[in-house]
Amino acid sequence: MNAPAFPPFDPASPDPRLRDRCRSNLARVREAVAEACRRAGRAPESVRIVGVTKYVPPVWGAMLLEAGCPDLGESRPQSLWERAAAFTASGPPWSAARWHLIGRLQRNKVRRTLPLVSLIHSLDSRRLLDEIAAEALAQQIRVEALVEVNLDGDPGRSGVAPEGVGDLLDAAAGSPVEIRGLMGMASAPTPGGEDGTARRQFGLLRALRDRHAADHPRLVELSMGMSGDFVDAILEGATIVRIGSTLWEGMDDGAD
16 A cells, blocks of 8 residues: 555644534534434434545544544545545554545446445445455455435436345345445535425435335444425435534634
8 A cells, every 4th residue: 555645643633623613513413313313303422423534634534533523525536545645644643533435436446435434325226346356355345335326316326226125235245345335415406495305305215215124134334414494304314424524613714
């Protein structure tokens, strides 16, 4: 593996004001998650926050980990490689980060990604499943993944059609790829404000998971909801929310 792209992290190096802002932002997100869980009659511990670190300096991800968010998400495999290597080289506590690949995984990037990732959120084809399974066998590891579902049928968006989920689940049976649930992204609301689209689509994803869970009891996860719609996602049963911009509010301005 190449040398880390970033220097080791020094927990004393970030501006203390940024560290305080990071902790404050995480606390606000946790409060919002807890309130949404209360409305849904669920325990706050039933929802895992994945802090999305794409586009932010790697030391911000370190501050988020230090603040108590061990699950970090990257959209690009190359970025995940670099950041995971830097965190690992820095030793504890940075090496305790659990990395999630939340963006598209190309088959030619599977080999380097598998040893570093805790959960792949974007399994979206039989070809990718076969590649991951073959590489997992070669590396003698098990891989956990979520099937990404295209919730609105837009051919320009990634994910399998809802009717294709069962085929992937059946194909993964007996392989070193364990499919733990489904992932989906809601369509943007129509111009002029929220129109309920996100919650309806999240509800469809939950119903799809529930329908297949009867035959696949390990299918328990629902990765849905981002900064703008995670409350709706939790109300519809999300077990993982992927939060980016809300965690980084005010960081560019220090602690103003």
